[in-house]
Amino acid sequence: MANYVPTQADEEILTCLSERRSFSVVAGAGAGKTTSLVEALRSLIRTDGPRMLRDGQQVVCITYTNRAARVISERLQQNPLFVVSTLHSFLWGEIRHFQKSIRESLRCHILPGHIAKQKEKDNGGKSKAAIEARGKVATLEHALQELDSVPFFRYGDDTPFSDYLLGELGHDDLLLIASDMITTKRALSQVLGQKYPYFFVDEAQDTSPEIVNALNVICSGEGPPIIGYFGDPMQQIYDEGKGDFAGPPGSETVTKVENFRSAPEVVTLLNAFRTDVTQVPAGKNASEIGSVGLILARSETPEEPRRRYSEAQLERATRRLDEAVERWGWAVNTSAKQLFLARRMIARRLGFLSLHDLFTGPYASTRAKNDYESGEHFLLKPLVEIVVPLARADSEGNTGAVLRLLSTKTVAFSAGGQYNKASIGKVKEIAKTVTKTLVGLFYSNKIGDVIRYCYEQDLIHASERLIKHLNRVPRGDVYNEELHSREKADWLADTFFEMRGDEVEKYCTYLDENTPFSTQHGVKGEQYDDVIVVFDDIEAAWTKYSFTKMLTPGVSGEAKDSQKERSRKLAYVCFSRAKRNLRILLFTPDPETAKSELTNHRLFEESQVSILG
Numbered sequence: 001m002a003n004y005v006p007t008q009a010d011e012e013i014l015t016c017l018s019e020r021r022s023f024s025v026v027a028g029a030g031a032g033k034t035t036s037l038v039e040a041l042r043s044l045i046r047t048d049g050p051r052m053l054r055d056g057q058q059v060v061c062i063t064y065t066n067r068a069a070r071v072i073s074e075r076l077q078q079n080p081l082f083v084v085s086t087l088h089s090f091l092w093g094e095i096r097h098f099q100k101s102i103r104e105s106l107r108c109h110i111l112p113g114h115i116a117k118q119k120e121k122d123n124g125g126k127s128k129a130a131i132e133a134r135g136k137v138a139t140l141e142h143a144l145q146e147l148d149s150v151p152f153f154r155y156g157d158d159t160p161f162s163d164y165l166l167g168e169l170g171h172d173d174l175l176l177i178a179s180d181m182i183t184t185k186r187a188l189s190q191v192l193g194q195k196y197p198y199f200f201v202d203e204a205q206d207t208s209p210e211i212v213n214a215l216n217v218i219c220s221g222e223g224p225p226i227i228g229y230f231g232d233p234m235q236q237i238y239d240e241g242k243g244d245f246a247g248p249p250g251s252e253t254v255t256k257v258e259n260f261r262s263a264p265e266v267v268t269l270l271n272a273f274r275t276d277v278t279q280v281p282a283g284k285n286a287s288e289i290g291s292v293g294l295i296l297a298r299s300e301t302p303e304e305p306r307r308r309y310s311e312a313q314l315e316r317a318t319r320r321l322d323e324a325v326e327r328w329g330w331a332v333n334t335s336a337k338q339l340f341l342a343r344r345m346i347a348r349r350l351g352f353l354s355l356h357d358l359f360t361g362p363y364a365s366t367r368a369k370n371d372y373e374s375g376e377h378f379l380l381k382p383l384v385e386i387v388v389p390l391a392r393a394d395s396e397g398n399t400g401a402v403l404r405l406l407s408t409k410t411v412a413f414s415a416g417g418q419y420n421k422a423s424i425g426k427v428k429e430i431a432k433t434v435t436k437t438l439v440g441l442f443y444s445n446k447i448g449d450v451i452r453y454c455y456e457q458d459l460i461h462a463s464e465r466l467i468k469h470l471n472r473v474p475r476g477d478v479y480n481e482e483l484h485s486r487e488k489a490d491w492l493a494d495t496f497f498e499m500r501g502d503e504v505e506k507y508c509t510y511l512d513e514n515t516p517f518s519t520q521h522g523v524k525g526e527q528y529d530d531v532i533v534v535f536d537d538i539e540a541a542w543t544k545y546s547f548t549k550m551l552t553p554g555v556s557g558e559a560k561d562s563q564k565e566r567s568r569k570l571a572y573v574c575f576s577r578a579k580r581n582l583r584i585l586l587f588t589p590d591p592e593t594a595k596s597e598l599t600n601h602r603l604f605e606e607s608q609v610s611i612l613g
């Protein structure tokens with residue numbers, strides 16, 4: 001890396017590696033954790049690489065996303081010494097052949113564990129939660145009984161949730177099964193330790209406690225295999241993470257104190273949010289001049305049911321943001337990244353409010369909401385992955401891109417698809433017709449027609465769930481929360497199938513990050529010169545977070561512990577994306593009192609805070 005500055009922490013990591021001792025690197029935002037990780041991996045090429053290659057061993061580096069895996073692999077120039085992979089694909093690759101053990105794990109631990117959890121939620125009464133829990137217990141017990149009829153189990157990116165009797169394992173179950181197998185089957189942990197003398201885990205704070213435990217089991221005892229965790233407990237923003245990851249007994253903790261990203265003004269604010277690491281601005285940004293500014297705007301009492309803003313209120317809140325931006329003199333700063341927890345504001349600005357309200361409204365389960373936010377919802381996936389990219393490539397007249405999309409993303413045009421025996425000329429001709437029809441449908445028909453065409457033409461990997469919705473008669477009855485809560489997905493699908501595609505296209509633009517807007521979760525690992533963070537607890541309509549309570553408990557009341565922790569961490573992640581200038585807009589019921597509270601607690605300086613009149 002140009003301008004790479006070696007640090008004390010890097011030295012300590014090298015010492016651990018040479019002494020074959022496990023370690024955890026704890027570092028704040030912008031510390032260059034990935035740089036330290038890559039440097040440590042590179043050092044192994046020199047010190048232990050030839051021996052490992054001779055003995056058929058490799059180093060495992062686990063990343064949180066596929067994108068991070070690609071970045072690290074590139075920085076290591078695809079050196080075959082390293083297996084750089086997400087946790088899920090690494091684990092599945094290691095356990096998939098042990099089908100008997102997977103079944104045993106499901107039977108003895110995983111399913112009984114899920115059943116016990118659901119039973120805890122059932123007090124025998126008639127509440128919605130109790131009824132739902134009883135339903136889940138029945139389904140799980142049935143799956144347990146019939147487990148032997150499942151020929152084999154599989155896991156894929158397209159199976160976020162388990163369907164045991166179809167043999168589909170979801171993301172969470174995969175982690176539970178793998179950690180169960182590693183901790184209970186000594187032979188498996190020994191084999192893994194022999195194949196891989198070094199394990200590195202990036203973003204360790206988001207690794208589940210079960211997995212940290214399993215990896216520590218592999219790496220317990222003296223000498224190799226050893227494990228190195230790299231992470232920041234303050235940036236644990238996914239609930240399943242362990243946060244305070246630590247290596248097996250006897251391992252070292254290395255604290256990295258530099259911040260190579262942010263200007264000193266931003267680093268001062270970040271330090272006010274935590275006590276475990278006090279950062280010092282380092283490298284060339286230590287001499288940059290940055291700034292921090294907070295504007296407090298009065299929040300409104302929501303007028304709509306479910307504590308939602310009305311259209312007029314949403315409009316007023318958006319106008320307040322424009323006023324704040326104006327006051328900061330950033331109206332012309334088009335490169336400033338705007339981070340919102342308040343997604344309706346983004347959806348409205350970008351033109352997909354009805355889609356947003358559908359996928360976050362009464363027909364959407366928590367699972368559906370999460371999948372919508374990440375672009376993974378099974379109803380949206382065919383459009384996000386195939387239809388919209390095809391429509392875009394087609395409108396640009398980019399035939400090459402159209403053919404590439406068809407051959408890589410669709411079933412029909414893939415190597416094993418129905419056209420694989422046809423001549424190239426014929427395939428091109430079919431591709432043209434299919435694309436023309438599909439794009440035509442997308443712009444003029446309902447979404448249901450588009451998806452149905454994709455399914456009939458074998459363009460999508462249609463999941464069982466999707467096929468079920470396509471084949472069923474639309475629900476004629478009016479949705480009733482009491483009666484239908486377990487079947488709400490039917491109403492979601494029916495409403496979605498009736499919609500037009502234009503909103504989905506805008507949603508895709510947003511997912512592609514081609515806009516100056518992002519959700520606050522979406523920016524993890526990113527950095528921008530200028531950042532605007534908007535906190536509106538009401539508009540976000542989210543009970544998991546409360547920024548007003550976290551920042552100004554005197555004005556808004558004390559947050560619950562979990563709410564406070566989550567909000568503090570998410571705020572920290574957002575603020576720490578700024579390299580130079582950070583601006584925050586906080587909607588609060590009482591801006592004047594909030595101002596004194598914030599400055600009294602020394603989170604912000606008086607000169608940094610102002611009130612929007």
Ligand SMILES: Nc1ncnc2c1ncn2[C@@H]1O[C@H](COP(=O)(O)OP(=O)(O)OP(=O)(O)O)[C@@H](O)[C@H]1O
Nearest residue numbers: 003004005029030031032033034035260261283525
């Ligand atoms: N040792 C170093 N010397 C100089 N610059 C560095 C060093 N390490 C990292 N940087 C630079 O600092 C910035 C932040 O690094 P990076 O994104 O790797 O940090 P991080 O710890 O992963 O941050 P976060 O956890 O906040 O996402 C990048 O621009 C990177 O190039």
